[in-house]
Amino acid sequence: MPSTKINDKVIRVDAVAKARGDAKYVCDLSFPEMQYAYMVRSSIPRGKILNIETPQMPKGYKFITYKDIPVGGKNELWMIAKDWRAFAEGDVRYVGETIGLVVGPDRNVLKYLKDRIKIEYEEETPAVSIDDGVNLVGGPIRDGNNITCELFCEKGKDMEEVFAEADEIFEETIETGFQEHVHLETNGVIVLFEDGKYVVYASAQCPFYIRKSVAGLINKPYDDIIVRQTTTGGAFGGKEHFPDVIAGPMLVALNVVRKPIKLIFDREEDMLYSVKRHPSKVVYKTAIKDGKILGTKGLIRYNVGAYLASSYVVLQRGVFHANGVYDFPNTYLKGEGIATNTFPSCAFRGFGAPQTLFAIETHMDHIARHLGVDPLAFKEAHLIKKGGETVTNGHIVEEVMLPEMIKVVTEASDYYRKAAEYKLGSGKGIGIAMYNHGGAFTGNGEQAIIKAHARLVKTGDNVDIQVGSTEMGQGFQTALRKIAAAVLELPMENISYDNPDTSKVVDSGPTAASRSTMIVGKLVERAALEMKERWAEGDFSTEVEYEHPDGHPWDQSTFRGDAYLGYGWGIACVEVEADKLTNEIKTVGIWSSHEIGKAIDELIVHGQINGGIMQSLGYASMEKLENRKGYFRQSSMSDYVIPTSMDFPKQEYHIQENPYEWGPFGAKGMGELVFNGASAAYVDAVERALGITVRSIPIPPEDIEEALKNVR
Amino acid sequence: MSAEIKFTLNGKKIVYNGDPLRRLLDVIREDLSLTGSKEGCGEGECGACSVLKDGELVTSCIIPVGACCGSDIKTIEGIRDTEKGQCIINAFAEGGAVQCGFCIPGMVMAAYYLLDRNPNPNEDEIRMAISGNICRCTGYDLIVESIHLAAEKGADLWQK
Numbered sequence: 001m002p003s004t005k006i007n008d009k010v011i012r013v014d015a016v017a018k019a020r021g022d023a024k025y026v027c028d029l030s031f032p033e034m035q036y037a038y039m040v041r042s043s044i045p046r047g048k049i050l051n052i053e054t055p056q057m058p059k060g061y062k063f064i065t066y067k068d069i070p071v072g073g074k075n076e077l078w079m080i081a082k083d084w085r086a087f088a089e090g091d092v093r094y095v096g097e098t099i100g101l102v103v104g105p106d107r108n109v110l111k112y113l114k115d116r117i118k119i120e121y122e123e124e125t126p127a128v129s130i131d132d133g134v135n136l137v138g139g140p141i142r143d144g145n146n147i148t149c150e151l152f153c154e155k156g157k158d159m160e161e162v163f164a165e166a167d168e169i170f171e172e173t174i175e176t177g178f179q180e181h182v183h184l185e186t187n188g189v190i191v192l193f194e195d196g197k198y199v200v201y202a203s204a205q206c207p208f209y210i211r212k213s214v215a216g217l218i219n220k221p222y223d224d225i226i227v228r229q230t231t232t233g234g235a236f237g238g239k240e241h242f243p244d245v246i247a248g249p250m251l252v253a254l255n256v257v258r259k260p261i262k263l264i265f266d267r268e269e270d271m272l273y274s275v276k277r278h279p280s281k282v283v284y285k286t287a288i289k290d291g292k293i294l295g296t297k298g299l300i301r302y303n304v305g306a307y308l309a310s311s312y313v314v315l316q317r318g319v320f321h322a323n324g325v326y327d328f329p330n331t332y333l334k335g336e337g338i339a340t341n342t343f344p345s346c347a348f349r350g351f352g353a354p355q356t357l358f359a360i361e362t363h364m365d366h367i368a369r370h371l372g373v374d375p376l377a378f379k380e381a382h383l384i385k386k387g388g389e390t391v392t393n394g395h396i397v398e399e400v401m402l403p404e405m406i407k408v409v410t411e412a413s414d415y416y417r418k419a420a421e422y423k424l425g426s427g428k429g430i431g432i433a434m435y436n437h438g439g440a441f442t443g444n445g446e447q448a449i450i451k452a453h454a455r456l457v458k459t460g461d462n463v464d465i466q467v468g469s470t471e472m473g474q475g476f477q478t479a480l481r482k483i484a485a486a487v488l489e490l491p492m493e494n495i496s497y498d499n500p501d502t503s504k505v506v507d508s509g510p511t512a513a514s515r516s517t518m519i520v521g522k523l524v525e526r527a528a529l530e531m532k533e534r535w536a537e538g539d540f541s542t543e544v545e546y547e548h549p550d551g552h553p554w555d556q557s558t559f560r561g562d563a564y565l566g567y568g569w570g571i572a573c574v575e576v577e578a579d580k581l582t583n584e585i586k587t588v589g590i591w592s593s594h595e596i597g598k599a600i601d602e603l604i605v606h607g608q609i610n611g612g613i614m615q616s617l618g619y620a621s622m623e624k625l626e627n628r629k630g631y632f633r634q635s636s637m638s639d640y641v642i643p644t645s646m647d648f649p650k651q652e653y654h655i656q657e658n659p660y661e662w663g664p665f666g667a668k669g670m671g672e673l674v675f676n677g678a679s680a681a682y683v684d685a686v687e688r689a690l691g692i693t694v695r696s697i698p699i700p701p702e703d704i705e706e707a708l709k710n711v712r
Numbered sequence: 713m714s715a716e717i718k719f720t721l722n723g724k725k726i727v728y729n730g731d732p733l734r735r736l737l738d739v740i741r742e743d744l745s746l747t748g749s750k751e752g753c754g755e756g757e758c759g760a761c762s763v764l765k766d767g768e769l770v771t772s773c774i775i776p777v778g779a780c781c782g783s784d785i786k787t788i789e790g791i792r793d794t795e796k797g798q799c800i801i802n803a804f805a806e807g808g809a810v811q812c813g814f815c816i817p818g819m820v821m822a823a824y825y826l827l828d829r830n831p832n833p834n835e836d837e838i839r840m841a842i843s844g845n846i847c848r849c850t851g852y853d854l855i856v857e858s859i860h861l862a863a864e865k866g867a868d869l870w871q872k
């Protein structure tokens with residue numbers, strides 16, 4: 001068999017098994033003597049638990065609560081902080097907080113029992129929105145105020161001085177809503193004992209995160225806990241930390257029940273009781289002089305929900321992306337994560353960047369229209385370039401290829417002709433947005449926090465990749481095997497890489513932050529190079545540790561320096577037609593270009609672009625998730641609607657190569673970048689078609705009607 | 713309540729004894745251990761549980777097994793080793809249609825149903841045919857192209 005080259009067109013290694021229905025997801029697994037579990041959750045957003053009345057439990061059935069946490073264990077899950085409790089104890093802070101698990105052999109009996117557990121509360125007033133949280137509605141949720149995390153960055157002169165110099169000041173507030181991941185496979189976990197060890201099978205992105213998160217809860221060393229990732233049916237961030245919230249209580253139950261236990265969420269549970277994308281509220285106050293931006297002051301607030309989860313890091317990314325792809329000479333950006341009594345917000349593709357990128361792009365469009373100039377020309381005049389100073393006083397290290405990409409996309413879409421021809425409010429509109437995404441962990445996180453490892457094991461002519469990174473649909477198993485094969489000059493068939501088992505592989509860090517190809521791919525490339533040199537030695541293994549590239553200063557205490565090792569860059573253009581009677585918006589064209597260093601596999605990259613843009617368009621247009629008084633109003637796929645094959649037309653795409661020095665074969669991260677901008681392009685197009693101003697997404701037809709009323 | 717229900721599944725005779733209100737999907741997945749059909753929503757919205765019932769494409773999560781008396785049911789396991797099934801599966805693999813894969817067995821069923829009736833569908837017809845199948849990963853373009861590919865590659869197969 002010929003060896004695989006990096007530019008070969010290959011068939012995804014997981015495609016056939018998945019298409020045949022052979023791939024086993026966690027819901028497809030069962031074990032002898034398996035028991036089932038259902039979660040008993042808080043039914044109110046905030047209050048004290050006065051009493052829990054449990055029905056008589058038949059033999060073999062148990063109700064597990066915090067009281068069952070083993071001796072020495074702490075009622076906490078260790079994500080970034082340790083604030084999220086495994087079980088509610090004394091009070092509840094959001095609707096859906098885990099109070100306990102009913103466990104037993106028969107699911108019908110469990111449902112019956114679950115409905116008969118009566119919890120008496122003393123209800124308190126919940127804070128639901130960002131404004132509620134800021135205004136301390138119902139009193140502070142945590143100690144002191146409701147600001148769970150905060151940071152600021154500044155660049156250039158003091159903004160008060162800048163405002164004094166300005167011809168005019170343009171101020172506006174831009175908001176984004178909740179978004180639900182809707183990975184088609186819901187969350188699920190199976191726990192069991194194997195040779196005295198606690199084993200977790202989970203649909204999850206980060207097996208090592210689960211192990212770290214639950215160890216203190218069951219009071220066991222890491223070596224006593226094994227996490228095995230099962231084939232994961234989509235994640236998008238929704239299975240980064242959230243599996244901990246299921247696995248923790250399940251291990252406590254396992255300790256009591258001592259038989260395998262399975263818990264699979266149904267869709268309603270997954271919609272109502274899982275983490276979401278952070279809603280945001282961004283206030284920009286921008287100083288303009290001679291038709292250009294002198295500086296901007298931004299207040300960026302994210303709705304964190306009742307526990308911190310990963311929100312501090314999400315907020316950092318939001319702030320660091322808040323000036324978009326532009327180089328404003330002066331800036332002051334402040335970020336605040338606001339606690340509320342909603343389900344904790346957590347990771348979702350883009351990790352905080354999509355909110356501020358939407359806000360800045362839309363803000364730029366509004367300023368341009370106010371000044372009476374073409375938005376694209378206005379944006380081009382402010383583009384950041386190589387060497388340009390970022391909002392964290394670091395510098396852009398790569399050539400910024402956006403001017404070339406603008407050319408490609410405007411030509412493919414015929415942007416300039418259409419932009420001139422389609423008059424404001426004419427029913428037709430074309431919009432365009434630019435964006436970027438910092439690759440991998442913030443600052444020196446890869447070095448200081450993660451310290452990723454990768455190991456290759458050679459047996460004869462076969463090589464096994466042993467890393468903790470996961471396939472969740474993004475194509476990583478194929479990409480990684482391709483990288484190893486191309487370096488080792490072997491056919492891809494000779495390389496194996498299974499779903500990780502924490503007892504068998506080394507920790508290569510979480511599968512998150514668009515870091516897998518860029519960071520773990522590079523580690524595997526290095527390990528493979530070493531293996532290739534020593535190939536004649538027989539059977540052996542190579543293991544490498546992450547090395548931070550030189551010349552990227554970063555101070556985590558002040559957030560100064562190079563926030564990221566490099567950026568991916570994108571531009572998206574969307575054309576729409578509006579039905580003036582129904583306000584139905586029809587998207588008639590979608591074009592994009594993305595600079596991702598180098599595509600390890602073009603077909604996989606194409607699939608990521610297509611799916612990422614689609615999610616972004618859903619985010620802007622139809623995915624409305626409302627929270628009233630602490631309760632999500634949409635609980636199914638029929639009322640929270642995501643795009644179908646009929647909603648958007650075929651996309652045209654372009655990949656811009658610009659090899660990245662520290663990535664494998666020149667590749668950078670791209671899984672999140674492709675989500676970051678189409679929403680702003682869509683809104684720009686809708687604004688032009690209808691002659692309205694949009695300051696909040698999503699905008700389904702009923703909201704468009706409202707906006708039109710304001711114009712008339 | 714218990715009843716005896718006889719039907720054919722992937723060519724095999726099945727006699728089910730039990731609650732006739734149980735969902736066909738559960739009977740297929742749990743009693744018969746055929747886990748290729750997936751549950752994405754449980755309310756007929758996503759198509760992950762699609763099967764063929766007497767030749768029609770249906771969502772097995774909203775069909776009580778009691779409604780299957782005498783029916784001929786085909787699941788992904790029943791078509792994947794046929795020539796037509798192989799043609800679609802290979803086209804999906806080659807065309808990059810598969811990401812997380814959770815929607816894919818249902819998509820394969822929808823493609824099979826389409827091509828069996830319309831051997832040469834255009835883009836709109838394909839989009840319409842899979843509009844009851846939700847995919848959160850792919851954005852659909854590569855699924856649509858893969859179904860084209862299956863039509864092209866299987867040309868003669870689909871005329872039969």
Ligand code: FES
Nearest residue numbers: 752753754759773
């Ligand atoms: S699971 Fe049957 S349609 Fe979604």
Ligand code: FES
Nearest residue numbers: 812815847848849
């Ligand atoms: S491939 Fe993931 S839902 Fe379709």
